[in-house]
Amino acid sequence: MAYEDYVEEITVEGVEDLFDYITGRKNIPDLREDFIFRGVKSSKYELIPSSLRKDDDGEFEIDKYLKGEFPDNRVLKENIVLFDFLEMADKQGFKIPIPQKFREFFHKYVKSDRDYVLEPWPTYDYFEAISLAQHYGIPTCALDWSYDYKVALYFSVIGVLEDKHKDDDCVLWAFNHKTFESSRDSIKNFKDVKLWINRNIPAVSYRPAYNDNPNLNAQKGLFTFVIQKPSDYSGKSLDQLISDELDACMKNEGNEVTIFEKNSGHRITLKEDEKVFYKFIIPQDLKAKILNDLYIDGYTEEKIFPGYASIAESIENRVKLDKLLGRK
Structure with missing residues (x-):
């Protein structure tokens, strides 16, 4: 199987087009239940930790x-x-x-x-x-993700208000983390990291405590980690790493693809045409419209970054957005 069998790239044609894909009204499943989301301000950026x-x-x-x-x-x-x-x-x-x-x-x-x-x-x-x-x-x-696709989408399109990213296409990533990890042992059973690095796919998602961090709570955030020794680091992005390793362990079984991790005996089963990642490319000319929709839905700076400073930033950003949309 090829990279495209695990990662589907979709260029969206409009605001409603994007929402239709995510909510299952297109030819892919509803992504809101099993997927987590990451917004990237430029399509030039890869899924590589900071x-x-x-x-x-x-x-x-x-x-x-x-x-x-x-x-x-x-x-x-x-x-x-x-x-x-x-x-x-x-x-x-x-x-x-x-x-x-x-x-x-x-x-x-x-x-x-x-x-x-x-x-x-x-x-x-x-x-x-x-x-x-x-x-x-x-x-x-760590790589930041969110359970809420609109939070991730905010981080994708907010670059339209920045000089550095305003002319770039941006990306909304969706990662099928529930299917990917559903058949794997609980992370609590892998405190011995030597067990993790002996697995073919040493990636895991983790949700930190929300109670002491209002921003993280507002953003419904979680993180992915890849546990490796420095000598094992390949420089691959998360989507490429997982796709390559899944392919190395893949076995076809009727209408499903089962990936057996050879060092552990565990399996990950993907249904026919099910993807591990979706990569939604958002053209530059849609970003302001999508940001406006998010603001109307309440996905604003003061919601995503609770505090007085974010309220001031929100006022400034709304003026910038009105100018981009030609509103007085």
Whole structure:
């Protein structure tokens, strides 16, 4: 099977066209139940975590958070930046979501010469901390998703108000995470990450606690992780990685495709024509119209980022949007 058998790319033709696809009124299933969603401001961007992305000058974004010279080891760099974030938050009296048993290690680590690295990475016990850091802009190995497709869609089309992305087509990704993980062992059974890296597809989704993070709660957010050793990192995007590994384990069974993970015996079953990913490409000339529809539906800055600052931003953005739409 080819990449296209797992990932369907659709260029939408209008606002209602996009909503019809997502809600099952087109020739694909209703995506709202089993899929999670990610908005990307430019179709040039891939499903690659922020710690592994490069800026327009070809430099890794995470390097902006590092002092001095470090080996080209993405796990080492992620560890250093994450622990700097946790140390500073801890010293300011903010709650940091790491298990109590790691506190001794945490303080020992930040006082060391930083030559120690958690490997493979990430470990289950740090999922919550990584999720927190990612949400506040620290480059990590996590990818942001939302259960609510309109939240993800907001993050896709809001680039129309930015100089950098206003002329780019944007993308709404949908990931069939329930089918993908339904037959796999609970993540709680994989605290030993050595078990995870011996699997063909070491990817997992994780929902952090909402109660202490109003933004994450408003955005109905969750994250995907790929647990790997640095030596196993291929540079592939999440969709390419999963598609390639599924194909390597695939077995046809009538109207279904069953993927057996050879190192675990577990299976993932896809129904005929069922996809793991949908990639909705949204042309540039639709972005302002879609953003206007989202605003009307209440998907505004003050909803997605609760707080006074977002209310001020919302007022400014509505003026910008009115100008784009030719409204007085």
